[in-house]
Amino acid sequence: MPIPAAAAEALAALLGRRFSTSGADRELHGQSESWHRAPPPDAVAWPETTEEVAQIAAICQRHRVPLIGWGTGTSLEAQALATQGGLVLDMLRMDRVLEIRAGDLQTTVQPGCTREALNQELRATGLFFPVDPGANASLGGMASTRASGTTAVRYGTMRDNVLALEVVLADGRVIRTGTRAAKSSAGYDLTGLFVGAEGTLGIITELTLRLHGQPEEVAAAVCGFPTLEQAVECVTATIQSGIPMARIEFIDADVVRAFNRFSGTQMHEGPHLMVEFHGAPASVQSDAEAFGALAADFGGTGFDWATTPEARAALWKMRHNAYRSCLALRPGATAVVTDVCVPMSHLPAAVADAAADIRAEGLLGPMVGHVGDGNFHAQILVMPGDEAELAAAKRVATRMAERAIAVGGTITGEHGVGIGKLPLMRAQHGEAVAVMAAIKQALDPQGIMNPGKLVPGVN
Structure with a gap:
């Protein structure tokens, strides 16, 4: 059902032109990167402050309007689709890097800031934010889905790199979770609760993130294998041997075919590993040599090293474009x-x-x-x-x-x-699903926060 007139009037009074029910705006926020489809939302809003988000949430709760957070729209399981109608909250106007504390290896950002924009801002500091899902996703969205990516094997996922949050709850209350300290034993881990909650418990309006030093030396390469099994067994042996990989990615023959066709490469059309090493020059050379020897034991050949920053950027851009390249097959x-x-x-x-x-x-x-x-x-x-x-x-x-x-x-x-993995949640979690449902009920009793997602049978 459409947003009640009283709610629409209150939202329009609060936001002016940053509240829209136009067909074009609704359609733009009703699309998915994958096969999932849903009708467009009933309206879209573009908040600029935490206070506005809090007021929007209070209005939506009062009128029982579903509220769905939106970042860059790159999620693959329809997390941001308004499957039950309602208001999509586009967070991309809240995109500032609020503070960089280089001495603490920390930064505080708004949720609409993208990972590429943050790393651009960090370039002069000698630091970087390592979580790299491929898409230039918003950091709020990455936290909400507990994203990771190509560098997780060394630097961890969003779970490991989010230190604290500011969150607007369903009733408009604003809470802060976590601290800027390296560790804390004070109470429940509410930061961990909201990281991965997919907007079903609240809207993230600020994130404090862990930063890392830019490596002194980086080496990257691609190598081929005779069979898929040999390539994957090489990965297992590499990790078990303790070689400190920064990235180790597998691509099969179909992906290589897509790269050759659409990225201009000339790799043999078989399985490959794409690897990267970070560290001091001597350690990077030693790690690369150790991996090369191990890969040879599994039939790895044809090492193609990316020796310049530009070549490495092209290599990983090709990997990150795998989704689009494979669609074109x-x-x-x-x-x-x-x-x-x-x-x-x-x-x-x-x-x-x-x-x-x-x-x-x-x-x-x-x-x-x-x-x-x-x-x-x-x-x-x-x-x-x-x-x-x-x-x-x-x-x-x-x-x-x-x-x-x-x-x-x-x-x-x-x-x-x-919604894509929703039917499988009980198979993985069993009775723990009831605990998730109880948490959802406690924080969102009206069921307005991204309803129909994450917890089966619960709005």
Whole structure:
């Protein structure tokens, strides 16, 4: 149902032109990066301060209007789609870097600031923010989905790099979680509660983040392997050997084919690992040599080193563009994207079983992975409107998730739950879902905060 007139009038009075019910604005905020679809929201708002967010939340609670946070719109599980209508809160006007405390290795930012904008601001300090999901996502959105990416094997995920938050609750109250201290034993970890809550408990309006020193030396390379199994077994052996990788990414033959076609590379069309080392020059050289020797034991050949910053940037830009490149392998297709994470000892079997499933269903599903921490993805290409293909892709995704759970893994390593993984939450968490529902009820009794997401059966 549309937003009640009284709520619309209150929002328009508060925000003026920064409140919109126009079709164009609504359609822009009703799109998804993957196959998920939902009607557009009933309205869109662009707040500029925490105080405005608090007033918006209070209005929405009073009139029972669903409230959905929006960053850059790059989530893959429809976290920002207004599946039950309501108001989308576009946070991109709250995009400032509020403070950089270089001596503490910390920064405080607003949620609409993107990771690339933050690192641009940090360039003169000798510091950087390492979490790199590929897309130039907003930091508020990255925290909300507990994102990670190519550098997680060394620097951790958003869970490890968010120190404190400012959050607006459903009733308009503003709370602060965490501290600027290196550690604290005072009370519940509310920061951890909101990181990964996907906007179902509150709207993040400020983040305090951990920074890292820019490495003195960086070396990156691509190497090929005869088979998928050998490439993944090499990853497992590398991590178990203790070689300190900054990135170790797996790409299969279909992804290489996409890169050759759309990025102008000339790699042999087989599985590859993309690796990077950070540190002092001597340690980087030693680590690279150790990895090279280990890779050779698994048939790794054809090391192509990126020796300049420009070459490294091009290498990782190509990796980050894998999603778009693979879509172009089947013009007009959309994607069912999987995101399982398993213990390292189970990674080779998990990848091999996923590849066999994709072949058995007759699907095209290029695979990539941040495999240094057991996380990998299949991007299963389906044609919009082809219900049989979509059903087959969902079967593959479900089997991958079920196998991950069976070996102590998870249905999502970094993309989050949204609506796409919602049916699998009980399989992973069992009775703990009831605890999540109780937390949701306590903080959002009207069920207005991003309803229909994350916790099955709960608004």
